[in-house]
Amino acid sequence: LKVLSRIDSILQSPRAPPLIFRPSKGPVQSYIKENGQGCGFEHLPLTIEMWADQLIALKDLHRSLRKLSLELLPWNTKDPQDNRESIRVEDLQLIVDAILEELEHKEKNSQTQSLQTLSAIVSHFQKLFDVNSLNGVYPRMNEVYTKLGEMTNAMRNLHELLELDSSAPPTVVVDTVGKLCDIINKNVTEQVQQLLGTQDIHSIINKLEEHECFFPPFQALIQDLLCLLEISNVDDILPAVQNLK
Numbered sequence: 001l002k003v004l005s006r007i008d009s010i011l012q013s014p015r016a017p018p019l020i021f022r023p024s025k026g027p028v029q030s031y032i033k034e035n036g037q038g039c040g041f042e043h044l045p046l047t048i049e050m051w052a053d054q055l056i057a058l059k060d061l062h063r064s065l066r067k068l069s070l071e072l073l074p075w076n077t078k079d080p081q082d083n084r085e086s087i088r089v090e091d092l093q094l095i096v097d098a099i100l101e102e103l104e105h106k107e108k109n110s111q112t113q114s115l116q117t118l119s120a121i122v123s124h125f126q127k128l129f130d131v132n133s134l135n136g137v138y139p140r141m142n143e144v145y146t147k148l149g150e151m152t153n154a155m156r157n158l159h160e161l162l163e164l165d166s167s168a169p170p171t172v173v174v175d176t177v178g179k180l181c182d183i184i185n186k187n188v189t190e191q192v193q194q195l196l197g198t199q200d201i202h203s204i205i206n207k208l209e210e211h212e213c214f215f216p217p218f219q220a221l222i223q224d225l226l227c228l229l230e231i232s233n234v235d236d237i238l239p240a241v242q243n244l245k
Contacts, residue, residue, distance in 0.1 A: 055086075062087045065095045072099055 122137060131140045155173065159166055162176050222234060229240040 058087050058089070058092070062092055062095075065092055065099075069095050069099055073102055 122134070125131065125137060125141075129140050129144060131137055155170065156166070158164075158173050158177070159168060162173065162180075164172065164176065222237075225237055226232060226234070229237065231237065231240055
């Protein structure tokens with residue numbers, strides 16, 4: 001009875017969980033009432049078993065938190081609770097608080113490093129694209145983006161026109177265009193030579209000089225004939241002369 005009275009006083013204290021004390025019904029209640037005790041503890045063994053399981057699980061949780069702490073805080077190897085047989089919730093809370101504090105510290109450091117990295121990126125951009133002030137960074141970014149888009153479209157069109165693979169580098173495109181220019185220039189030279197009836201560059205120069213000597217007087221003669229015959233079309237000169245016969 002003293003034990004029951006002691007248990008009753010503990011369970012009815014403000015710190016006791018509210019679901020532990022349950023007024024009993026049936027034979028057990030009548031047995032307790034004989035000594036003036038109006039409470040029942042039929043469910044108490046199950047509750048104690050649950051507590052025992054929770055205490056074992058508390059040790060397992062402590063072990064897992066210690067492993068996590070060693071991973072995140074390898075320099076913090078001191079743990080005064082390692083040798084204790086009983087583990088308290090306060091012990092687990094200390095480990096969790098230490099881990100959270102370290103994570104917050106790392107987050108602050110990462111934010112500081114990010115700001116330094118962003119500042120270095122902006123400075124590098126200013127040097128690359130000759131931007132004197134921060135206010136000019138965004139306009140220059142837009143300009144670079146526009147120019148890059150235009151160049152990308154131009155390169156894509158050149159790849160298609162030259163029937164090159166899309167992975168061909170710009171140097172291949174330039175070389176191909178150069179070869180095409182050489183072919184075109186060679187064809188133009190051959191056509192000029194065929195037109196003038198000579199394969200010698202000096203002969204071409206002579207023919208051009210002869211043309212410069214001949215064409216101005218011929219042009220003046222034609223203009224005089226047009227004025228004299230009062231016509232405006234060169235094709236009408238011959239019929240007009242024939243009519244004068």
